[in-house]
Amino acid sequence: MNRNSPRVMVLLLSAFFFITCSKTEYLSSMGLQPDSLIEVGVWDDFSITKPVITDQEGIDMAGYWPDGKISVVKNGNSGKFTLYWGERYSIRTEGNTPFPEDHIQQVLPENRVFGKGINEIAGFSDGGAWFIGVHRLKDGRLAGFFHAESNWGGLTAYKSIGVAYSTDNGRTWSKGKKILSVNYEKPSNSRWSGLGDGCVVYHEKSGQFICYYSAHTTGKGGDYKICMAATKDPSGAPGTWKKWDGERFSNDGYDRESNTGGVDHEIAGLTARSGANPSVQWNDYLQKWVMVYAGWNNVIYMSASGDGIDWEQPKAITDAENETANYPNLISEFGDQKGGAVVKLYYGRNQNPLGKRQFAHRVIDYRKN
Structure with a gap:
């Protein structure tokens, strides 16, 4: 008998089985799970627990957390997680979980790694720099995208977005450069302005x-609404970002010569509710x-999206x-x-007139009960 005969017989039997049964039965017999059998949740059908409050006593800037994004990076070698707490002084903590309640006692002045008084640039980040996303690049560096504020001497700020890089796992950072700006320079008179x-x-x-990000748009009911910009540069470098124009990413993110960016357009699906401080993640369970x-x-x-655009x-x-x-x-457990x-x-929960707030969390469960 030819040595290939058993293999041919297996292929013929597999083909016969595929023809005479359903695709689902065939894939199941091979130990595979077809897409139609993969459990996929529904983004707007979930349970949510009551709030749990985490104590802020004794930490840096107690009572003002969270104040924006908390970014998580997993260390592939140790399995530990590094958190970057966004404030005008961005703080770095390390722990065995990605959950802030397990890190909060490390939120101390000695763990400030970026922002006001450290990497500030006049007219750009002199009011502070809040990390809004920290990513490990293929070359091993960390890219830290940040919300920047420039003041007039008080709290009112002109806002923009920049990027900085770290070669020592986030302990020190480059000064940072602007990647996104509104289509006008910092006003001469104090007023909340810019994007971020x-x-x-x-x-x-x-x-x-x-x-x-959030920027003031001129669409229906003009207000600060959620907008977006993108780059395919592998390091998210300055000069490569394009803003959404309503149909594609085409408007300049930031032009160094003019010191301005292009016009900002809101994301169409989110126009019903103005706001700021988005937190976005891919959800494996929802596939969205x-x-x-x-x-x-x-x-x-x-909200939810299949492609991150619509x-x-x-x-x-x-x-x-x-x-x-x-x-x-x-x-989540992944970051x-x-x-x-x-x-x-x-x-942040129940913020008072002085800006102090509770640091709360709830658990969202998308599984059907």
Whole structure:
């Protein structure tokens, strides 16, 4: 008998089995799971627990956390997680989990690694620099995207977004350069202006970084709304970013010669609710991108997208009658870039007139009960 005969027989039997049964039965017989059998949750069908408050006593800037994005980077060698707490002084902590409650006692002045008084640049980041997404690049460096503020002597700020790099695992950083700006320079008179309060994710399928941020738009009911910009540069370098124009990424992110960027356009699906401070992650269980952001009505909203570009109408997930909520962050056992059936929502709760707030979290469960 020819040595290939058994192999031929297996192929013929496999083909016969595939023809005489369903695709599902065939794939199951081979130990594979067809897409139709993979459990996929529904983004707007979930349970959410009551808030748990984490004590801030004794830490740096106690009472002002969170104040934007909390970025998570996993160390591939040790398996430990590094968190970057976004404030005008960005703080670095290390631990065995990605969850902030396990890191918060390290939020101390000696762990400040970036921002005001460290890497500040006049007219750009003299008011502070908040990390809004930290990513490990293929060359081993870390890219730290940050929200920058420039003041007039008070708290009012002109905002923009930049990037800095680290070669020592986030302990020290380059000064940083601007990547996104509005289409006008810093005003001579003090007023809240510019763009920022965002997050940066890496989109594996399209091979690009996407920054979701808040900027004042001139569309229907002009207000500060969620916008986006993207780059396919592997390091997210300055001069490579393009803003969304309503149909594609074509408007300049930032032009160094003019010191301005292009016009900002809101994301169409999110126009019903203005706001800021988006936190975005890919969810393996839902097979969608999920975004939470803070509305100006002190409510946190959630939306979802199959491609990170077209977003569904947002749904309120907190209730202003019971609590005020802002600065949301989605973090799972994998970190801030990827989620699963269960994720944690961290946010600032019941902020008082002085800006102090509780550091709260809830557990979101997308599995059907």
